Amino acid sequence: MDTSEDPLLPQAHGPIPKDRFHMVYFIFYLLGLGSLIPWNFFITASEYFKFKFRNTTLPDDEYLDPEHETDLQAMFESYLTLASTAPNLLFNLITTLLISRIGLKVRMSTALFLITSMFVLTASLVKMNTDSWQDSFFWITMITAVFINIGSSILGASLFGVASLFPSHYMQATMSGQAMGGIFAAVANLVTLALGSDVVDSGLGFFLFATFMSICTLIGYASLYCINYSRYHILEIGNTLIVPVQVGEDTVETRPTRSNGSGNTKLIIKRIWKEGLSVCLIFLVTVSCFPAVASSVVSVNNTDWTEKYFSGLVCFLLFNAGDWAGRSVAGTFKRPGIGKSNLLLVLSVMRVVFIPLIMFCNAQPRHDPVIFNSDAFPVIFIMLLGLTNGYLGTLAMMYGPSMVMAEHAEMTGAIMATCLTSGLVSGSLMAILLMKSL
Structure with missing residues (x-):
């Protein structure tokens, strides 16, 4: 049997296919965008949820009045944080441990189906009058958030794993796509504010777009198996070996077999621990400051324009753009270069300076005096926070898989994703403490 003509199997010999027209690169950009934009739009719809949990005995236009804040409104953000961070970290670890036992197609398709179905459910409840069962709607929303984050966790770990099978700039494309998701959400929020859109209609738009992007992500992933370049890396480099098998006295055929993709996890961690610790610290510092502390910074110039747009523009759009x-x-610019793990780790630790810098801006409400009493300071600090987060975080995520053999790249990418998620969880807990200390 001649498998050389089988289009589903990678070829063991011959030239490596080329990424024609950079199609695979742009697909990874789309996958990065689609992996985070659903959750970005979920949290962007915070006003919609506050409207749903409002005091229904008051006029609808007073749902954001702090004096009439309901218990459900007050609990929403803290419960949402718990519903996102806990399952995210747990299933990131589970995905990493089972990465060699559960196929990539199963993981990716299951995660995307779960995310899409949860957003369909969320969108279907938007126009429904939930005033008489707010408590039930609150817990439905929390359960939905849990399942969305389970799907996002599996998707993220698997995506970083498969990106690790390709040259390092494909990991950069994935990371850049994720950042673009933040920009989309920030711009959508500003447009909604400018147009004065109805809060319920805005929520519906956010959830429908998130559903659409989840479907596009699934299509993008499936298309990787239709392109020679990506099929080669996923099927041959991605833990698939072509081995000779004796099937008769004079007949030998080649068959694909699965290598031990997990390898020695301890040895992998020993080799990449500095890059893993770096990415953990980078995102720990970032999430400690953003969005909780950064969004509490208000303009020192109290005008209608700054009151309406300052947080959305300076905090969210500026950070995501950086x-x-x-x-x-x-x-393209890799400094410190690969192998400079100590310097990368030092720079990651140095970013802790952003925590006091942003806290001493005009963050309200507060008890301590404001040191940086000018709008220029939060603009500079938040921009640099985003810029260093994106630059150093991407370098760490690119360098980790580059330091192991190709057969261990997928496992390494998943381990790096776990380190990143650990930073997000730690940072969210730190943010709670920082907000209480203002």
């Missing part, structure tokens, strides 16, 4: 720029630059 983050995207840093991730994009990391693909």
Whole structure:
């Protein structure tokens, strides 16, 4: 049997296919965008959820009045944080441990189906009058958030794993796509504010777009198996070996077999621990500051314009633009270079300076005096926070898989994703403490 003509199997010999027209690169950009934009739009719809949990005995236009804040409104953000961070970290670890036992197609398709179905459910409840069963709607929302984050966790770990099978700039494309998701959400929020859109209609738009992007992500992933270049890396480099098998006295055929993709996990961690610790610290510092502390910074110039747009523009759009720029630059300008793990770790630790810098801006409410009493300071600090997060974080994520053999690249990418998620979880807990100390 001659398998050389089988289009589903990678070829053991011959020239490596080329990424024609950079199609695979742009697909990874789309996958990065689609992996985070659903959750970005979920949290962007915070006003919609506050409207759903409002005091229904008051006029609808007073649902954001702090004096009439309901218990459900007050609990929403803290419960949402718990519903996102806990399952995210747990299933990231589970995915890493089972990465060699559960196929990539199963993981990716299951995660995307779960995310899409949860957003369909969320969108279907938007126009429904939930005023008489707010408590039930609250817990439905929390359970939905849990399942969305389970899917996002499996998707993220698997995506970083498969990106690790390709040259490092494909990891950079994935990271840049994720940052672009933040920009999309920030721009959508500003447009909604400018147009004065109805809060319920805005929520519906956010959830429908998130559903659409989840479907596009699934289509993008499936298309990787239709392109020679990506099929070669996933099926041959991705833990698939072509081995000779004796099937008769004079007949030998080649068959694909699965290598031990997990390898020696301890040895992998020993080799990449500095890059893993770096990415953990980078995102720990970032999430400690953003969005909780950064979004509490208000303009020192109290005008209608700044009251309406300052947080959305300076905090969310500026940070995400800086983050995207840093991730994009990391693909061509790599300093410190690969092998400079100690310097990368030092720079990651040095970013802790952003925590006091942003806290001493005009973050409200507060008890301590404001040191940086000018709007220029939060603009500079938040921009640099995003820029360094994107640049150093992408370098760490690119360098980790580059330091192991190709057969261990997918496992290494998943381990790096776990380190990143650990930083996100730790940072969210740190943010709670920082907000209480203002």
